[in-house]
Amino acid sequence: xxxxxxxxxxxxxxxxxxxxxxxxxxxxxxxxxxxxxxxxxxxxxxxxxxxxxxxxxxxxxxxxxxxxxxxxxxxxxxxxxxxxxxxxxxxxxxxxxxxxxxxxxxxxxxxxxxxxxxxxxxxxxxxxxxxxxxxxxxxxxxxxxxxxxxxxxxxxxxxxxxxxxxxxxxxxxxxxxxxxxxxxxxxxxxxxxxxxxxxxxxxxxxxxxxxxxxxxxxxxxxxxxxxxxxxxxxxxxxxxxxxxxxxxxxxxxxxxxxxxxxxxxxxxxxxxxxxxxxxxxxxxxxxxxxxxxxxxxxxxxxxxxxxxxxxxxxxxxxxxxxxxxxxxxxxxxxxxxxxxxxxxxxxxxxxxxxxxxxxxxxxxxxxxxxxxxxxxxxxxxxxxxxxxxxxxxxxxxxxxxxxxxxxxxxxxxxxxxxxxxxxxxxxxxxxxxxxxx
Numbered sequence: 001x002x003x004x005x006x007x008x009x010x011x012x013x014x015x016x017x018x019x020x021x022x023x024x025x026x027x028x029x030x031x032x033x034x035x036x037x038x039x040x041x042x043x044x045x046x047x048x049x050x051x052x053x054x055x056x057x058x059x060x061x062x063x064x065x066x067x068x069x070x071x072x073x074x075x076x077x078x079x080x081x082x083x084x085x086x087x088x089x090x091x092x093x094x095x096x097x098x099x100x101x102x103x104x105x106x107x108x109x110x111x112x113x114x115x116x117x118x119x120x121x122x123x124x125x126x127x128x129x130x131x132x133x134x135x136x137x138x139x140x141x142x143x144x145x146x147x148x149x150x151x152x153x154x155x156x157x158x159x160x161x162x163x164x165x166x167x168x169x170x171x172x173x174x175x176x177x178x179x180x181x182x183x184x185x186x187x188x189x190x191x192x193x194x195x196x197x198x199x200x201x202x203x204x205x206x207x208x209x210x211x212x213x214x215x216x217x218x219x220x221x222x223x224x225x226x227x228x229x230x231x232x233x234x235x236x237x238x239x240x241x242x243x244x245x246x247x248x249x250x251x252x253x254x255x256x257x258x259x260x261x262x263x264x265x266x267x268x269x270x271x272x273x274x275x276x277x278x279x280x281x282x283x284x285x286x287x288x289x290x291x292x293x294x295x296x297x298x299x300x301x302x303x304x305x306x307x308x309x310x311x312x313x314x315x316x317x318x319x320x321x322x323x324x325x326x327x328x329x330x331x332x333x334x335x336x337x338x339x340x341x342x343x344x345x346x347x348x349x350x351x352x353x354x355x356x357x358x359x360x361x362x363x364x365x366x367x368x369x370x371x372x373x374x375x376x377x378x379x380x381x382x383x384x385x386x387x388x389x390x391x392x393x394x395x396x397x398x399x400x401x402x403x404x405x406x407x408x409x410x411x412x413x414x415x416x417x418x419x420x421x422x423x424x425x426x427x428x429x430x431x432x433x434x435x436x437x
Contacts, residue, residue: 210245
């Protein structure tokens with residue numbers, strides 16, 4: 001493909017993507033395929049001769065789209081949102097074109113420096129304490145990780161390394177193996193100090209946990225993967241109170257802040273703690289600016305060596321939406337979740353199972369776990385909307401998450417009508433079954 005054809009096909013792809021997004025509500029949200037569906041539809045090996053772009057696009061519709069779960073459909077209410085916006089898509093195109101591997105400042109200075117500044121921008125948007133920001137001469141700073149799981153692992157490893165070195169400094173005779181045998185990590189059944197748990201969007205009390213961790217010299221990491229985006233709104237920022245006690249904090253703009261996957265924002269108060277755990281400095285990666293004090297080499301902040309130019313997505317989105325429009329987006333989703341909550345509460349057959357704080361409603365039919373499992377099975381087999389469950393203590397619960405950028409009140413109303421119709425059918429059969437017994 002030469003430049004002329006790239007220009008032509010690029011415009012066609014933009015049109016295809018725009019048509020897909022505009023028409024996504026017409027597509028069945030959950031696919032009608034069985035495991036192994038794809039292999040018989042494509043050749044056993046790669047073609048020896050080039051194929052045409054037209055044929056590939058035809059096969060996208062014929063082979064790929066039938067097996068896609070449409071996460072950005074306004075009828076997708078499963079898991080948590082995954083962010084999508086046109087500015088982020090455009091930035092991803094540019095990132096792909098630049099194609100740098102930003103493991104060090106010298107590998108692409110703009111890639112490194114824009115990331116540092118964007119994490120400061122975002123930190124200020126959620127009113128993070130100054131200690132977490134890089135600024136011009138701060139000791140902290142932010143970095144983009146691939147996921148919240150990755151951020152949690154990175155901070156866990158950094159905390160472990162820090163403790164080992166502290167203990168060895170006090171007792172030089174201690175081996176690393178002897179120390180490792182006695183190290184303890186504290187966690188709840190939701191993993192770490194969590195703001196907005198996956199199951200029901202519950203919040204740990206940082207103002208209780210934080211002082212204990214500080215007193216006992218325990219590294220505290222806070223995971224707000226989903227909920228963190230909401231903290232750009234002043235009315236939700238109090239949920240983050242207590243972050244000042246933490247050593248590290250992360251959330252995923254790629255969930256709810258219109259920055260496409262992957263983009264998990266992580267901050268530390270002492271970046272030296274991360275660098276101390278992950279520093280990798282072979283001679284071929286060294287450069288003459290690395291000791292200047294103005295340079296960040298992000299390979300020392302993460303597990304992988306290579307990294308993409310992900311901060312471009314943040315820069316595009318933050319500039320083209322502005323903080324106010326992003327706040328409006330969050331508030332709209334929260335409003336829709338409360339609309340769904342009110343619909344559930346008006347039907348005496350159902351119950352809401354956890355406080356609705358942001359964009360997640362946990363609900364169920366009043367009855368057995370088996371009854372609720374049967375309802376979810378009917379919902380997902382019908383494939384008009386898509387939900388997933390969770391367990392809250394001993395109860396099987398259905399999760400209704402507001403996800404799509406394009407979701408509106410009408411979709412919430414349609415979803416609830418669909419759920420209640422299926423519930424009526426199910427309860428009727430249950431009654432008939434009991435009567436016959």
